[in-house]
Amino acid sequence: MSKAALHTLGCRLNQAETEIIAKRLQNSGYHIVEWGQAADLTVINTCTVTEQADAKCRQAIRLSLRRNPATKVAVIGCYAQMDVEALRKIDGVSLIIGNEHKLQITDFLDNLDVGQNPVVVHTSKISRDEFIIDAIGLYDTQTRANLKIQDGCNFVCSFCIIAAARGPARSRNFEDVLDEARQLIALGFREIVLTGVNIGTYANNGRDFAALLKSLAILPGLHRLRISSIEPTTVTHELIDIIAGFPTICRHLHIPLQSGNDGILEKMRRKHTIREFRETVEYASLNIPGIGIGTDVLVGFPGESEEAFADxxxxLADLPIAFYHVFCYSDRKGTASYKLKPKIDPQEKKRRNHIMTDQGRRQKRRFQLGWLEQKVDVLFEQEEQGWWNGFTDNYLRVRIRAAGNLKNQIHTVKITGITDEELSGELL
Ligand code: SF4
Structure with missing residues (x-):
């Protein structure tokens, strides 16, 4: 039986897609082996969010060819969409597929040469149509599954290449999403994570993200439904009320802010102002007790003065935000901000990143402290050296000492302590 190894770079949506591709390969007779093991086919699902991401993809391709010169390497996804020519230059690549056709990879595997003139499947325009995915993902854990509901983005923020790499916003067929969710529940997954590029813009035949959420939340057997990163302007009061009203929907929102200065937000071509963002976060924290809110912060955007950074x-210091993801701005050819000036010195960007990450740590600690001596429900995922760990619905990582197998079980835990990254507690 032919073997296939898969590797994902980048975001949760890429992971979801790799999982679907793995299942499709398995259905076509491939045995899926771990990345790093010898395989007849290696699939690398790439990311192009920054130039460093491109470099990481090239490294992964070269590493794979060095380890296993006989493997056929298929490079798919965002980097393949944006720079076919760079990939053609890497000796040994057999197949390059852009974003439009990557899920159909099994249609292109016949008659591939090992590293001779790669087959290229690429369209510069990506369709706007609704889509159906007639497979469910292959997951190596039976705990949490990513469910792709949407792709592409029409917002076109000035620093972001994703709208170009993934094309216009489009949504998965409503019934198709519910079908996959039912299958995932039947397979024993306790948690489903809704993924896409801009999931709050979901729209299919007159049904929006709120309608989808309500239909998913009542599926029999579903324990947890988690919303992945969602744009601030799409987090409506209606959506917050729905989250508050269904116990299956996790009390967790990751809402990217990027900057706390309206001038910079405008240059970023973000769609929200800081006043609107504050209002959304305050409404969510008031109406969903215990909610864990996260955000993305982009430091060192061109023209970000010391004052704008201080803003x-x-x-953020004034808001109930528990989790920060801090990124340094980096220039990306093809984006509008590439041409913006003045650029911020790399050392200064690092300094700002450091300061912001530190502030994020403190805010996370503040959130964690509020849970000491409280009872929380934890979905346990894995065991390491006698410690079982998992997450609460509001995205607190918790570990406990326990004998026996807790994998994929939800148990109530009393929180008794805090370490850097996680809470510790006792099983009740
Ligand atoms: S909302 Fe902005 S940052 Fe997010 S994917 Fe769309 S263009 Fe990129």
Whole structure:
């Protein structure tokens, strides 16, 4: 039996897609082996969010060819969409597929040469149509499954290449999403994570993200439904009320802010102002008790003065945000911000990143402290050296000492302590 190894770079949506591709390969007779093991076919699902991401993809391709010169390497996804020519230059690549056709990879595997003139499947325009995915993902854990509901983005923020790499916003057929969710529940997954590029813009035959959420939340057997990153302007009061009203929907929102200064937000071509963002976060924290809110912060955007950076710090410090993802701005050819000036010195970007990450740590600690001596429900995922760990619905990582197998079980835990990244507690 032919073997296939898969590797994902980038976001949760890429992971979801790799899982679907793995299942399709398995259905076509491939045995899926771990990345790093010898395989007849190696699939690398790439990311192009920054130039460093491109470099990481090239490294992964070269590493794979060095380890296993006889493997056929298929490079698919965002980097393949944006730079076919760079990939053609890497000796040994057999197949390059852009974003439009990557899920159909099994249609292109016949008659591939090992590293001779790669077959290229690429369309520069990506369709706007609704889509159906007639497979469910192959997951190596039986705990949490990513469910792709949407792709592409029409917002076109000035620093972001994703709208170009993934094309216009389009949504998965409503019934198709419900079908996959039912199958995932039947397979024993306790948690389903809704993924896409801009999931709050979901729209299919007159049904929006709120309608989808309500239909999914009542599926029999579903324990947890988690919303992945969602754009601030799409987090409506209606959506917050729905989250508050269904116990299956996790009390967790990741809402990217990027900057706490309206001038910078405008240059970023973000769709929200800081006032609107504050209002959304305050409404969510008031109406969903215990909610864990996360955000993305982009430091060192062109023209971000020390004052503008201080605005972001102050703005976030005042808000009930528990989790920060901090990124340094980096220039990306093809984006509008590439041409914006003045650029911020790399050392200064690092300094701002450091300061912001530190502030994020403190805010996370503040959120964690509020859970000491409280009872929480934890979905346990894995065991390491006698410690079982997992997540609460509001995205607190918790570990406990326990004998026996807790994998994929939800148990109530009393929180008794805090370490850097996680809470510790006792099984009740
Ligand atoms: S909302 Fe902005 S940052 Fe997010 S994917 Fe769309 S263009 Fe990129």
């Amino acid at each position: 972001t710090r102050k703005f």
